[in-house]
Amino acid sequence: MSFRPLLGDGRIRSREEKSEVLQTASWVDSSVVFDNRRWICREAELRWTAPHHLVVLTEEGGTSQTSIRSEARSVYEGMDRPGDLTFVPAGAERLGVYRDVNLSYSALWIDPEFPGSEGLADTPILVNRSDKVVAALLSSLRVEMALAHEPDAAYIEHLAALVSLRVAMLAGKRLPTVSHGRLGRRTIARVREYIDARINSDISLSELAAVAEMAADTFARRFKATTGLAPYAYVIEQRVRRAEIVLRETQSSIGTIAYRLGFSSQSHFTATFRRLRGMTPRAYRMQFSPES
Numbered sequence: 001m002s003f004r005p006l007l008g009d010g011r012i013r014s015r016e017e018k019s020e021v022l023q024t025a026s027w028v029d030s031s032v033v034f035d036n037r038r039w040i041c042r043e044a045e046l047r048w049t050a051p052h053h054l055v056v057l058t059e060e061g062g063t064s065q066t067s068i069r070s071e072a073r074s075v076y077e078g079m080d081r082p083g084d085l086t087f088v089p090a091g092a093e094r095l096g097v098y099r100d101v102n103l104s105y106s107a108l109w110i111d112p113e114f115p116g117s118e119g120l121a122d123t124p125i126l127v128n129r130s131d132k133v134v135a136a137l138l139s140s141l142r143v144e145m146a147l148a149h150e151p152d153a154a155y156i157e158h159l160a161a162l163v164s165l166r167v168a169m170l171a172g173k174r175l176p177t178v179s180h181g182r183l184g185r186r187t188i189a190r191v192r193e194y195i196d197a198r199i200n201s202d203i204s205l206s207e208l209a210a211v212a213e214m215a216a217d218t219f220a221r222r223f224k225a226t227t228g229l230a231p232y233a234y235v236i237e238q239r240v241r242r243a244e245i246v247l248r249e250t251q252s253s254i255g256t257i258a259y260r261l262g263f264s265s266q267s268h269f270t271a272t273f274r275r276l277r278g279m280t281p282r283a284y285r286m287q288f289s290p291e292s
Helices: 132-146 153-170 185-197 205-212 216-227 231-249 254-260 266-277 281-288
Strands: 009-015 018-027 032-049 053-062 065-070 073-078 085-088 094-110 126-129
Touching: 018 132, 018 153, 032 132, 032 153, 053 132, 053 153, 065 126, 073 126, 085 153, 094 132, 094 153, 126 153, 132 153, 153 205, 153 216, 153 231, 185 205, 185 216, 185 231, 205 216, 205 231, 216 231, 231 254, 231 266, 231 281, 254 266, 254 281, 266 281
Parallel strands: none
Antiparallel strands: 009 032, 018 032, 032 094, 053 085, 053 094, 065 073, 065 094, 085 126
8 A cells, every 4th residue: 555645645656665544534524634554664755735734743663764855945854753743734845755664653634724723824844843742632532543432523623723732832933822701691501502402413613613603712712711621521521411311210221322422432432431430331320220
């Protein structure tokens, strides 16, 4: 299988190459795309341009030599190692030369029009930098995807916005701090009603912001100031609260409850319930119906 980035166009030349796609997923009409791969080759040359911003984390392994050029100038000469973080802005052409490649990586593609990515505008190419927060976010997403726990759109939107902020800061940008108040009673009531009515659906941050009639980043800050939780965390909490009622009052199977409340799988539901309540759904039910 030839190594080819998930988005964009260009030219690739490689020798003795092996490439394996481990996980891919997209959210919000492909505004955010995740791609996790294993890549092995003796040497490769890549000239590429993509319409999305690209954030890449080297998860394991590395190279004996990596050379990156952009706009006829050298950007990086060195090696890839675990934990290295690279950012390529949308529309930028990069020429990469790699030797003795044996690594796995996680890539996050972010549409420049995606709410929360404004800080990436005019950010230059960054190659093999380090940021523990971004590394933890991408690695966590990779693990969740490997377990078939595909996160909700609201969570991914929050993650992408945070990654964008950290990358902009890594480039030395000083972003303005904006203070936001709480949401009004009517607004928070509308949002809660919307969530309650669609608790079994994939609810995105942009949907909730539209209900509140404000920009997504502004809504997210004001929602957290009002509820103490980020929108995606609030949705998950409401699903778990609804699950507690169903577990107490019905004999529906765990798998059926997971499906009806919008979890990607029974295992995802069980893992989330255990994380938030300290026990499995079955153990919770046993407290009320020992014969179950």
